Amino acid sequence: MYALVDCNSFYCSCERLFRPELLKRPVVVLSNNDGCIVSLTKEAKLLGLKMGEPFFKVEKLIKEKKVAYFSSNYALYGDLSNRVMSILEEEINDVEVYSIDEAFLKLEAMEQFEYQRLGEKIKERVFLEVGIPVSVGIAKTKVLAKIANHIAKKNAEAQGVFVFPDDGKKDDVLKKFPVSEIWGIGSSSSMKLLMLKIKSAYDLKYYENEKEIQKILTKKGRQIQDELREISCVETESFEKKKTILSTKSFGASVYLLKELEEAISVYITRACEKLRKEESLAASMLIFIQTNPFKETPQYAMQAMVHFSTPTDNTFVMIKEGKRLLEKIFLEGFEYKKAGVMLMDLSDSDSFQLSLFDDPKKINQNENLMKVVDKINQRYHEVVVKSLACGTEGRWKMQRQFKSPSYTTRWSDLLKIKI
């Protein structure tokens, strides 16, 4: 059996924790660069606000209705997430952290009512000890646990905990559950299923032509079908190392010049390499891309370029040099650029890598100590204070976060002050 524990409107709940007066007010949290809504409370949903909506389109409504709005504060959310997860780990041995706000727990066999009780206990403990409301769904497979969790959240009578029934009622639950809400079925797949008259989870579970499902939804779709039939087959390994590392960002203002793009790319390479070294990995290839704004009716251009390193590296300076070279190859003058990014690929462990035949082993780790010192200094100050000059000196490539709350739990100077 699996339990899926999922924090309710996680980012918003984190903001409310330190601003209890917001408990009754609608709250939304915005994406990087304050672009779109990425988390919202049910009060905000009632006002008609939606996940993924651009902020500028709903700004007026938000202000009119006195909705509290925040930029994302990852230092805060990450820290609270760790606290939630450590409670789950105290309760259950086998915890798989699936994302910042949810985890799968593998449960031992017990009676139905005991599952219910366990779910309630977890929910209460997390709320009491961290202050974050969670929902718990329990079922035989991960896909079913996701469905159970959905019901735990949506149905008022479930009160945040739902154990998938083990008797004849289970198909009734599936009949009421739209196929489009199943985990792993997106809008494109649900359209295709609709053509086959598959509307509910129940329809998919009992659809007999498995080859057809394989054909239109590929392997993943067949797995989902099996999971609905209580055959567990979806793996979610979250502890493996990353296979690619990305750093990409939209620009606040439009960019036209090669020199500006060079700076931006250098900043993103710096960030990506930091992540790479933190993972203790090396990259064997790097891809950079630039593009115009697809939402605008201006001439469009998007291009990418890739380089393979003869010896895998994690060296920021080496990559910046290559990045500039690639950029020159793909840059075209006259376009209004909106976004650029870097992708590090073919990652391998930094303690075991293949030298190229022509490399001098002594030169491979030339800058290793320098990189270590740079990382240490930047970690200490929580921002990039030492960097390559290629990144520019104005810091204009930083993320916009105009409405960020304090880092209450990770910065001494941001500690909450209470007047008595």
Place this chain on the structure above:
DNA sequence: TCTGGGGTCCTAGGACCC
């Protein structure tokens, strides 16, 4: 007129998730 069969590797793109 008529041009095989079997295989690998790589890449781009689609779909999905949070």
Place this chain on the structure above:
DNA sequence: TCTGGGGTCCTAGGACCC
């Protein structure tokens, strides 16, 4: 004016080999 960022997996098709 203003539309996120980071990630995984799968498949089809091209290029290539013998």
